[in-house]
Amino acid sequence: xxxxxAKSEAAGGVGRRPAGHRLLWPALILLALLLGNLAFHxxxxxxxxxxxxxxxxxxxxxxxxxxxxxxxLGMTLVIATRGIDLSVGSTVAxxxxxxxxxxxxxxxxxxVATMLTAVALALGVALALGLANGFLVxxxxxxxxxxxxxxxxxxxxxxxxxxDGQIIxxxxxxxxxxxxxxxxxxxxxxxxxxxxxxxTAFVTRRSALGMLIESxxxxxxxxxxxxxxxxxxxxxxxxxSALCAAVAGLMISSNVxxxxxxxxxxxxxxxxxxxxxxxxxxxxxxRFSVGGTVLGxxxxxxxxTTVYTLGVPPETSLVFKAFVVIVVCLVQxxxxxxxxxxxxxxxxxxxxxxxxxxxxQQEAGA
Amino acid sequence: MASPSTTPRPTDAGxxxxxxxxxxxxxxxxxxxxxxxxxxxxxxxxxxxxxGENGAGKSxxxxxxxxxxxxxxxxxxxxxxxxxxxDPLQAQQAGISTVYQEVNLCPNIxxxxxxxxxxxxxxxxxxHWSAMRQRAAELLTELDLDLDVTSLLxxxxxxxxxxxxxVRAVDxxxxxxxxxxxxxxxxxxxxxQLFTLVRRLRDRGVAILFVTHFxxxxxxxxxxxxxxxxxxxxxxxxxxxxxxxxxxxxxxxxELATLDQLSGRSHEGAAVRAAGVPFLxxxxxxxxxxxxxxxxxxxxxxVIGLAGLLGSGRTExxxxxxxxxxxxxxxxxxxxxxxxxxxxxxxxxxxxxFCSENRKSEGLVGELTVRENIILALQxxxxxxxPLARATQDELARHWIEALDIRPAxxxxxxRHLSGGNQQKVLLARWLLTAPRLLxxxxxxxxxxxxAKAEIQKLVARLAGEGTSVLFISAELEEVLRLSHRIAxxxxxxxxxxxxxxxxxxxxxxLTTIATGTDS
Numbered sequence: 001x002x003x004x005x006a007k008s009e010a011a012g013g014v015g016r017r018p019a020g021h022r023l024l025w026p027a028l029i030l031l032a033l034l035l036g037n038l039a040f041h042x043x044x045x046x047x048x049x050x051x052x053x054x055x056x057x058x059x060x061x062x063x064x065x066x067x068x069x070x071x072x073l074g075m076t077l078v079i080a081t082r083g084i085d086l087s088v089g090s091t092v093a094x095x096x097x098x099x100x101x102x103x104x105x106x107x108x109x110x111x112v113a114t115m116l117t118a119v120a121l122a123l124g125v126a127l128a129l130g131l132a133n134g135f136l137v138x139x140x141x142x143x144x145x146x147x148x149x150x151x152x153x154x155x156x157x158x159x160x161x162x163x164d165g166q167i168i169x170x171x172x173x174x175x176x177x178x179x180x181x182x183x184x185x186x187x188x189x190x191x192x193x194x195x196x197x198x199x200t201a202f203v204t205r206r207s208a209l210g211m212l213i214e215s216x217x218x219x220x221x222x223x224x225x226x227x228x229x230x231x232x233x234x235x236x237x238x239x240x241s242a243l244c245a246a247v248a249g250l251m252i253s254s255n256v257x258x259x260x261x262x263x264x265x266x267x268x269x270x271x272x273x274x275x276x277x278x279x280x281x282x283x284x285x286x287r288f289s290v291g292g293t294v295l296g297x298x299x300x301x302x303x304x305t306t307v308y309t310l311g312v313p314p315e316t317s318l319v320f321k322a323f324v325v326i327v328v329c330l331v332q333x334x335x336x337x338x339x340x341x342x343x344x345x346x347x348x349x350x351x352x353x354x355x356x357x358x359x360x361q362q363e364a365g366a
Numbered sequence: 367m368a369s370p371s372t373t374p375r376p377t378d379a380g381x382x383x384x385x386x387x388x389x390x391x392x393x394x395x396x397x398x399x400x401x402x403x404x405x406x407x408x409x410x411x412x413x414x415x416x417x418g419e420n421g422a423g424k425s426x427x428x429x430x431x432x433x434x435x436x437x438x439x440x441x442x443x444x445x446x447x448x449x450x451x452x453d454p455l456q457a458q459q460a461g462i463s464t465v466y467q468e469v470n471l472c473p474n475i476x477x478x479x480x481x482x483x484x485x486x487x488x489x490x491x492x493x494h495w496s497a498m499r500q501r502a503a504e505l506l507t508e509l510d511l512d513l514d515v516t517s518l519l520x521x522x523x524x525x526x527x528x529x530x531x532x533v534r535a536v537d538x539x540x541x542x543x544x545x546x547x548x549x550x551x552x553x554x555x556x557x558x559q560l561f562t563l564v565r566r567l568r569d570r571g572v573a574i575l576f577v578t579h580f581x582x583x584x585x586x587x588x589x590x591x592x593x594x595x596x597x598x599x600x601x602x603x604x605x606x607x608x609x610x611x612x613x614x615x616x617x618x619x620x621e622l623a624t625l626d627q628l629s630g631r632s633h634e635g636a637a638v639r640a641a642g643v644p645f646l647x648x649x650x651x652x653x654x655x656x657x658x659x660x661x662x663x664x665x666x667x668x669v670i671g672l673a674g675l676l677g678s679g680r681t682e683x684x685x686x687x688x689x690x691x692x693x694x695x696x697x698x699x700x701x702x703x704x705x706x707x708x709x710x711x712x713x714x715x716x717x718x719x720f721c722s723e724n725r726k727s728e729g730l731v732g733e734l735t736v737r738e739n740i741i742l743a744l745q746x747x748x749x750x751x752x753p754l755a756r757a758t759q760d761e762l763a764r765h766w767i768e769a770l771d772i773r774p775a776x777x778x779x780x781x782r783h784l785s786g787g788n789q790q791k792v793l794l795a796r797w798l799l800t801a802p803r804l805l806x807x808x809x810x811x812x813x814x815x816x817x818a819k820a821e822i823q824k825l826v827a828r829l830a831g832e833g834t835s836v837l838f839i840s841a842e843l844e845e846v847l848r849l850s851h852r853i854a855x856x857x858x859x860x861x862x863x864x865x866x867x868x869x870x871x872x873x874x875x876x877l878t879t880i881a882t883g884t885d886s
Contacts, residue, residue: 208745208753211738218731225690225728226796227714228746286733342452 013033022280025332026295033302033324034058041309053182059190059303065301066193067092067179067248069294071268074241074273076293081217081237082285083137083144088245088272092265095122095246096253097162100130102311103170115174122246129155131244132233132314148238152269159261169258179255189251196247200240201290210288213237215283218310275300280326299328385410385445385573386431386462386542392439393426398774400426403440404599406592408542408573413564414606415584416577417617418594419815420786424577427594428544431575432464433457445541446832461541463530465548467813471519477500481534501824505533509566525556529563536567543567544575546812549583553675562586579813581610581690583613588748593617614816646718646804649685651696657682659696660861662854664804664835665707669826669849669866672839674880680839681723687837688720689713712748715804721793721810723839725786729793732782736772737763738884739781740795747800766795771821787818792824804835811845823849843873857883 037057038044047056073090077087094203099118108112129151136147179190204210216223216230222228245265253259277283278299279292303324330336380504380767386408391403400757401423408414412829418424429435431442433451435846442449444460451457454464478499479486487497489770493519502515511529521528528548535543545564549557563589564574574663576588584591584605591608593600593616600616605670608616657679672680684689687698689707698705700716710720737861740763741754746768748754756760763777769792772784781792797805807826811819826836840846846853847867862883865871879885 093391121414140717188521208748209750211734211742211745212750214734215731215738215742217732219727221728222722222731223746224711225688225722226743226746229711229749235749250806286731 022289023291023295026279026292026299029328029331030295030302032297033299033306033313037302037306037309044309047104049185052185054185054187057309059187061298061301061305062190063187064305065298066187066189067265068268068271068275068301069193069297070196070244070248070251072272072279072293073197073290074237074244074292074330075269076202076270076276076279076281077204077213077237077290078144078241078272079217079281079283079287080288081212081234081287082220084273084283085133085148085238085241086269087133087148087151087155088241089247089265089267090152090268091160092249092252092268092288093159093244093247093259094129094155094162095126096161096259096264097251097261098122098125099175099250100259101162102171103172103175104168109170109172110174110238111339112174115172115177118175119178122250123243126242126246127239127253130239131235131309132341133242134238138231138234138237146181156261159264161261163259163261165261167258168259172258176257177254179251179253180257181252189255192247192251196244197290197294204290209233214286214288218287218342224242265302271300272297278332280332373814378504379760382409383446384408384443387443388427388431388440389443390440391427391430391437391442393435394438398597400597401430401437402597404594404597406431406575406599407415407602408575410541410573411568412589413568413574413576413587413593415588416575416594417584417591417613418600419617419817422617422815423597424594425546426597428464428546428575428577430464431457433545454808458539459490461539462544463535463539463542464544465535466544467527467547471527471531471534471696473518473520475519477506477513477519477522477530478517480530481505481515481517483534485538494734499678502868503536509533509536510562511563513549523556525559526550527597527805528552528560532560532563532567536572538570540570542573542575542579546577547579548576549578549580553677565760573855579815581613584613584789585610616719617816625813631861645701646687647699648849649697650687650700650815653682653686653691653694656691657857660854661685662861662864664837665802665855666835667830667833668837669830669836669850669851671853672837672856673843673846673853673876674856675841676730680854680856681808682859683854683856683861684720684837684839685726686809687804688718688806691722695850701809713745714800717801718806719743719797719800719802720806721797721808723789723809723812725789725793730781730789732780735778736767736781736784736792737777739792740766740777740799743800762799766799770825785814787814790822791818794825798829804837805829806839809841810838811840811842819845843876847873847876855879855885 034044041057047054047058051056071092075085075088099122102121103109103114103119106117108114133148133151135141136150137144177188178192179189183191195208204213212223212228213233215226216228216233221232248268249265252264275296276293277296279289279294279296281292283286301323307320312320367765384407386406388404388406388512391401391404391406392399404423406427416424416427418519418533426435430437431455432458436450436452442451444462449456450458451460457767472483481502482498487494499605501513506513506515511533513522513526513530521532522530530825532543533544546875548560552560561583564576566680568574576584577582586706588605590602590604591613592602593613597618642665646662646664648660648662650659660683662670662683672683674680682691686693689709689712693707698707705712705716707716713720720722726732732741733740741759746752746760760777767775767777772788772791774794781789785791794810808857810822814822823845826838830836830851838846838849850867853865853867853871854861855865856877857880861881863879863881863885865876875885
């Protein structure tokens, strides 16, 4: 039934995909990855409290995964509108560079006020970048992949200009809090990401934003005829995406107390797109799932962690990752699952019958 | 009309063996038994109609026969050999080809390539282009089609593309040809062209299964009829044993009364309605390349029919009034006040609603649920920051599902899984709940079954009675005549006449106006 083509009569059945079902496969994959790790490291699941902070592999996955979750969160909304945002990696770099640049030149780098100005500066610039993307896409009608490609390339250069091609290091306890600090024993980054995810889920599902985004992505022509103002919605999702990327950029640079215009957030747009797709939101737009994206991002992050815990040599780690991603995508594909299941079903009776019997007939009679 | 073919055709008594025989076909979908013990026999050299309302199981049966869905039970014998198709390729190899309503060809390559794609003549492992063109030309000539095989498929009309699809299907495997609603987007002349081809194939011994909603066409073309109702076999009849009325009775069971209620015209009081300031007045409204300047007055409670051939500019008239296309010149006033309808939002704010003829591409959002599709226009008008409460949404969805008898009555079903008629009702519900002053319906009854059609016609009459204006576009003259107070006729992108629909307006007179552009 899952592969039923769009055109069908009412008698052809009515597909209901409750949200729980949609999240089933990503959840199972994540569980399988975690269990796989457990097999190699028996203390993989153990979480200890040390100095009032939580420690453990699971906590690491959450903490290092937080920036990816945020970038993927914004990407989910963009993809739901049939768009894509390639510029998030550059935005990550620009946000980190701006914040660290501001702190490093400030009179009192360690003060809370300096940190807040730095954050505001980064978010303000990200807002402008998001508006620029949104204007290109919705105002000028540039294809999203082209529109955001401009900022992806140019933005990386801008980030290097801000850092002067150097790595800016900062010493600021309040800034360190964003990506490396702890609050109520939890890593602050995890709490921040969780809060933003919850906020996005709440706003999209409690207001009509989610439905209208899905409508615009699912059928732009129909959405126009029904009177939806798609322009504003499109601009909005690119702004949200840029803001999410900026927060992720702050986390990343805060965690290492430095800004690297060259490498911060490099290729994170691809991991984010992968996380969205693995989480069950189609690149063709329409239905999106915030929960799925979070699971998707955790899958990607767990995979990266696995590479380290298994001790995969660095030169083969990308190939290993690629292999697991392929398997994950195949397991997610209803077409592939149907094929594998069908083969199992047809081969089983064949083994019980004599060579002359036609296996096809048996299937029809079943 | 109802003269059955005089050529002797195979009947129950002896005669040739059926080329395809299906028995006791069962197909279960989650929650629905789509087919329950259905049988079908196709003989070589016959055109066989498969009839039934939407949801009766026609599409499912075709999908079982052509290997799209495996059957859950029953036997399928093709050419004396039992088969169970796992995919469409196996069905094709057994000699069953299908041409769907939407043409499944590649518009960007040539006619010859489309006919022979996948079976190109080769030389030294490369495509032998001249042999391919020659072969394609031969196939077309055999069937009396005069086409340049090197031309791009895109350069031909939809009707010709359909003929090419049929030529391809017949060349792939020539025993059984399934035509799934091939005529629903063709005009009269194109239908005749298609029928000529179908008859020629029949005479060559191909068994043709013809699925359609047009009763007339069944009597024009077909030799025998299989009727399905609610997923079950109602019966198999030689066409000579049926009249249009008895055929419809068999399709819908005992619900014929709904049609009778509408048989009288609903234009009493038209003169009263036409007085006073019209709800909408268009003067010299035009858009270059799409519609010549036209004048139109629509009064409250009035049904205006737009008649004309496909592509005559009917839809274009409506799109200007809804702001779906921008007008180049001319003016529109609503209740005497001049307005500019630049986008659909402007028109919607003025109480105008538009159900597009392209339900799938311009109407519904297939992935969203029935509930979401129904409230979409209302929600769009409110903007995303003022959501309708979920309880309100549920109530609205429940109300309209019940009011329009949308099936299945499940507000959380994805709308793309509904049948055409039910999708049309969802689209209607979406606009009706905004309580429009003017409802524009573009081909609301195309491709939907007779029961749903009658319901929609009844609804139009009722809305007009309650004071809603309706602009009703349909290719079916009878329907336009039955419902409209006045009829505007379009020809070659020009509004050529506006007739008050009194007893002097007959289908013949309307047809003459459409054909000649003058009201004689």
